[in-house]
Amino acid sequence: MKKFAELEAVQNLTWRQVITYSTLTLTTLIAATWTIATRIADSKAEYVNMRYAEIETLQNQLVELQKENVQYRKLHSKNKNITQLDSESEIKELMESESYVDPKSGLFVSISELSNSGSVYFSLNFPDGSRKYINGAKAGYGTTFENKGKKYQFVIAGVKNKKAKITVREL
Numbered sequence: 001m002k003k004f005a006e007l008e009a010v011q012n013l014t015w016r017q018v019i020t021y022s023t024l025t026l027t028t029l030i031a032a033t034w035t036i037a038t039r040i041a042d043s044k045a046e047y048v049n050m051r052y053a054e055i056e057t058l059q060n061q062l063v064e065l066q067k068e069n070v071q072y073r074k075l076h077s078k079n080k081n082i083t084q085l086d087s088e089s090e091i092k093e094l095m096e097s098e099s100y101v102d103p104k105s106g107l108f109v110s111i112s113e114l115s116n117s118g119s120v121y122f123s124l125n126f127p128d129g130s131r132k133y134i135n136g137a138k139a140g141y142g143t144t145f146e147n148k149g150k151k152y153q154f155v156i157a158g159v160k161n162k163k164a165k166i167t168v169r170e171l
Helices: 015-078
Strands: 092-095 099-101 108-114 120-125 131-137 142-147 150-160 163-170
Touching: 092 099, 092 108, 108 163, 120 150
Parallel strands: none
Antiparallel strands: 092 163, 099 108, 108 120, 120 131, 142 150, 150 163
8 A cells, every 4th residue: 555645646746736735724624623612612601601690690589588588587576476386297298289278277278389499389278268379489488367366377488309398377
């Protein structure tokens, strides 16, 4: 087998043709390298921008939660009558498509969906016959209602492993 330089077609090339083919080959190689490098850099930049936007969103949520925390602390300091949970037995764990009726308050809770992000989609049927649909609530969500002259509070205590921990307590 002959070497590339010993081939008849290569031997018949003029210097001008050799330089032209070499330049064409080098230009193609540089263009391919530049294209690949640019695409890699663009995808990395897009990833960084996506993460930066995610960080901004989380920072905004943190600011909102801090403001809510200040409001709740002020409310808590004003209202010393808020009762604490007596025990873990007051917390009820519900999975997706499960329902619960609180015997003391008569509140009917029906969980329709638990998302992987910790959001709960559910409905509350109050003793007076009214109904409230809540979409995408997170741990800490709460609402108050009355039944037979007593005031009650419903709270989502936590969401973990596709289980929602809820509690209904008398205020």
